[in-house]
Amino acid sequence: MRYCKKCIMPDTKPDLTFDEEGICNACRSSERKYAQHKDPIDWNARKKEFEALIKKFKNDDPLTYDCIIPVSGGKDSMFLVYALKEVYKMRPLCVLFEPTLPTKTGRKNIDVMNRMGVDLIHFKRNPLVYDYMVKEGLRRVGDNDWPNHIGIFTVPIHFAVKFNVPLVIWGECPQTEYGGYTKEARSAHVLDQRWLYDYGGLIGNRPEDMVCEDLNITLSDLKPYIYPSKEDLERVGVTSVWYGYYFPWNVPEQLRIVKERGWVSRIDRVEVTYEDYENIDCYSMTIHDYLKFVKYGFGRATDDLVRDIRNGIIDREEAVRLADRYEGKYPLEAARRFCRRFGYTREEFDEICDSFTNRVLFETEKDGTFKRDIDGSLILKKKYVEMRRDPTKSTKRK
Numbered sequence: 096m097r098y099c100k101k102c103i104m105p106d107t108k109p110d111l112t113f114d115e116e117g118i119c120n121a122c123r124s125s126e127r128k129y130a131q132h133k134d135p136i137d138w139n140a141r142k143k144e145f146e147a148l149i150k151k152f153k154n155d156d157p158l159t160y161d162c163i164i165p166v167s168g169g170k171d172s173m174f175l176v177y178a179l180k181e182v183y184k185m186r187p188l189c190v191l192f193e194p195t196l197p198t199k200t201g202r203k204n205i206d207v208m209n210r211m212g213v214d215l216i217h218f219k220r221n222p223l224v225y226d227y228m229v230k231e232g233l234r235r236v237g238d239n240d241w242p243n244h245i246g247i248f249t250v251p252i253h254f255a256v257k258f259n260v261p262l263v264i265w266g267e268c269p270q271t272e273y274g275g276y277t278k279e280a281r282s283a284h285v286l287d288q289r290w291l292y293d294y295g296g297l298i299g300n301r302p303e304d305m306v307c308e309d310l311n312i313t314l315s316d317l318k319p320y321i322y323p324s325k326e327d328l329e330r331v332g333v334t335s336v337w338y339g340y341y342f343p344w345n346v347p348e349q350l351r352i353v354k355e356r357g358w359v360s361r362i363d364r365v366e367v368t369y370e371d372y373e374n375i376d377c378y379s380m381t382i383h384d385y386l387k388f389v390k391y392g393f394g395r396a397t398d399d400l401v402r403d404i405r406n407g408i409i410d411r412e413e414a415v416r417l418a419d420r421y422e423g424k425y426p427l428e429a430a431r432r433f434c435r436r437f438g439y440t441r442e443e444f445d446e447i448c449d450s451f452t453n454r455v456l457f458e459t460e461k462d463g464t465f466k467r468d469i470d471g472s473l474i475l476k477k478k479y480v481e482m483r484r485d486p487t488k489s490t491k492r493k
């Protein structure tokens with residue numbers, strides 16, 4: 096394992112690479128955002144590009160929407176509603192694919208967003224099919240939110256096709272914020288089926304693989320999770336873009352804007368990290384973040400910390416302290432709620448998580464089981480904790 100010298104991301108993160116200075120490609124990518132790079136992003140040109148796009152898709156027909164915004168109730172979707180409706184005077188149709196285990200705060204925020212004056216479709220999916228995929232996603236690939244990654248991307252596109260609204264606008268651009276500084280990433284601002292299959296976190300499973308004869312789940316039950324056909328997409332001219340490709344994604348600024356409009360964060364921090372505003376609409380996401388930690392040795396706290404480092408909000412030293420304090424905590428509340436909802440005992444749940452836990456990274460007992468602190472948390476081996484503190488240690492060759 097090796098950690099980036101600028102942020103604290105380890106190279107166990109899939110597709111993370113380091114340059115000769117020991118800085119990761121995601122940090123380099125975000126330097127382009129802030130003009131600290133020899134080839135910075137020309138935000139003025141991108142803004143013009145966005146305005147041309149808006150002009151192209153805005154229409155005068157009172158019965159037609161100008162664009163679709165996929166929403167969850169989180170800060171990102173609320174911010175997009177603000178940007179498109181209030182700033183760009185668009186008439187968006189919001190499409191909600193509900194989270195796996197919605198929180199009260201998330202539900203409240205959806206109402207707040209709705210009351211900003213937008214039409215909203217709440218897609219109440221078939222829970223028999225969805226729950227099966229949650230459990231299979233957990234069992235097969237250690238990802239309890241597997242069907243959510245798909246549904247949030249496919250369902251809004253189905254509505255784009257059905258309602259004949261070609262422009263679909265998503266939030267944070269993963270390639271700009273986290274992606275590599277590669278030729279492909281430089282032009283990757285459009286989200287299509289290939290993007291979903293390559294970057295959408297399907298981990299080799301396809302929706303078609305979830306047919307289950309015993310439970311009578313057929314291919315037609317899975318249609319919402321299968322991308323519309325190429326013919327349909329071309330007929331409507333579906334154009335999916337990231338707002339974060341055209342404008343620098345500025346979290347503190349977004350928080351200020353959405354809170355002024357009634358959006359609320361949590362009373363306490365999310366249990367696996369230090370902040371109270373990201374992914375607060377779903378308990379299941381917390382489990383997903385925990386599973387990432389057991390597989391790769393970094394989880395939600397690191398994700399939050401590297402974002403704050405790259406955006407100049409904290410320095411590396413502070414990030415190390417916060418990672419020591421919050422990273423890898425066992426998500427007790429989320430686990431209890433998840434087990435209750437999906438019918439697992441804590442032992443069964445832990446056993447599944449442990450089966451995906453990386454033996455190289457965590458302390459084990461003599462009998463091969465994982466060591467745990469009294470709060471249920473796994474113990475990241477000391478050498479990795481030290482490498483996180485001092486990344487030069489990880490580059491030493493014996």
Ligand SMILES: [Zn+2]
Pocket residue numbers: 099100101102103104118119120121122123
């Ligand atoms: Zn980095």
